[in-house]
Amino acid sequence: MPTVMELYQLLPKTNCKKCGESTCMAFAVALLSRKKNISECTPILEGSFKKQKEKLESLLLPTAGAEETGMIVHPELCTGCGNCVVACPVDVANDPKGAAIGCAPTNDKVIFRVVDGKVIASNIKECRRFGKNRVLCYACIDPCPTGAIEFV
Amino acid sequence: MGIDVGKFLKAPEYDIRITTYRDIFQIEALEQDRFGEEYKKLSAAVMMGKSDMDKMGFKAGDRARLTNNNGSIVVEVRATRREEPGGIVFMMNSPWSNSLVSDDTRGNGIPEFKNISCRISLTKEDITPLEKLIAF
């Protein structure tokens, strides 16, 4: 989970108020509690802040996941080994010719994908831990060498 | 009565054996900048099991001098990520660990990169900078 300070450091820090908050710090707080979206800070969408914006997105992604399902991926611990990509039963079922046999995912229906050497989780609602027939699945946690995946 | 003997004693030395390994975060740092802080932080460190640290009175974050006939370096003491039974300490393979490796290969050309005997003691000195390892 990122801290408010970490998010704030990546913002333009001009307090221009375009996002509707009175300061960048306030916007950082709102980001963390998911009341605001990064794109509401229009200055950061401009080219010169591209790196910072990407960093912010990667910091916020895991919390976005946690919001829905309780899954948190710690990108700083992830080695991008892809064990979770291949081991997750949802990925196996949804991508039998790709993730299931160890290859790169061939479609967007998988939960785990590796981007820039770190895992990103999407389609989290498909996770077996949720929905009507939920089971306590550990298939992504057990194969992870560094404890980068967690459910809270 | 007034003499503090401890003040004149050198920090106690222990004989240890180091084995080296590779770490993906260190490899990443190496690809990016082998002169960088991140690479140094990961490389100039000795990882010790808790029992060894307790026995020698070391804490994570202390600095230690490692010395043998081949060289002498100062690195940071860190705890191993997982519980280790002790008796062996660990370093990531790097110019720091290599400065303790002997050139005696008994003719076979393969140095003992993963089996380094040396002495370890606490120190207040700074971590050996990379520049020092490549000055001849």
Added chain:
Amino acid sequence: MVTCTGCALLCEDIDAVVENNRIKETRNACRRGAAKFRGCKNRLTPSVNKKQTDVDASIKKAAELLKTAKSPMLFGWSNSTCEAQAKGIQAAKKLNAIIDDTSSFCQGILIEKVLRKKFRTCSLEDIRNQADVLVYWGSDAQDSEPRHLSRFSYFPRGEARQRGYEEDRTAIAIDVRESNTAKICKGHFYRIPLKGDRELILALTDALSGKVPAYDTKRILELANILKKAEFGVIFAGIGLTYSIKDELDILVALTDRLSNFHILPMVGHYNMRGFNENLFKETGFVNRVRFDGKAVHDNKYAIVEALRQKAIDALLVVGSDPLSSLPRSVLPHLAAIPVICIDPCVTLTSKIATVTIPAAVSGVESGGSAVRMDGRVIELSKVVENNYLSDAEILARMMEGA
């Protein structure tokens, strides 16, 4: 899809998003691979005697130094394409030079045994499709070849292994340290003392021949039993194992002779180390440590560590490697005392002291070619971005033009 040269798995399924001739993002590459695509912070620039110059002048000076040397060595090669390696071998012939690569103090002795067919071996695809017992011995694949378990060995479903890793495969780690790989092998982690590989091999050989192993009887019998029952077993031999039994590799041959369903795969970090071994082997019958002198002579004294220790070389060409970083410091003073020519994409410890530096393209990113995967399969490399850097092969070709 492009190929990653981050390690000798040479993953061919990388999606590199290029924008304005720069790699903006990589998909499917692990952290190690992504770092390779991202590249280094400090690119090397051409120089002679620490003074900036142009590429042509630095190549010219390099040729001159090599030609005038009496006993030059051409070293590196494990991070070069097969094309560059071939050029290097030709150059060594022409110069009557010594040629050696990083396998000299790494997996060379094991790869040699594989090439001489002392061990049964197999492809990574065979492993994915067939293997049921995997032994990571002195090898932390998770950190060194990070996608090994996910792409090929443990997690994927394969033709004869359809039910997933929990049911169909058994992964065993033998190591001094509880590595990330050992963590994944959980119930099958065998911790050995430093240099304990020999004892374990002998005990297992005993157990497999019906004798009672000398120590830790219960666990060794248990392990021997798993190995015996394997339909298709693989020992992934890491440098931890190789270093430990480097003087008596035959005990490993003897062990695998007792395991008729087992294969050995030497684990290789640098992306084309096996390529160099194979290319030199084809040419000379040796995998490294060769001196050309009308014919090819192999001797341990031509190993880089020995040659430096004995001060037996008077010029050193380094291609895509950083001996100052990877060799024992005790042999480095001689290296620092002779002319060194460094061909590399990046500033390295060695380039800092080199007499001549020649910047090169990053192979697999800025130049194409081919390389040999850790299991011996030839893989094409991709050129992902365009720029003016010369490839290693081009630099070597130019260097030898006048020679």
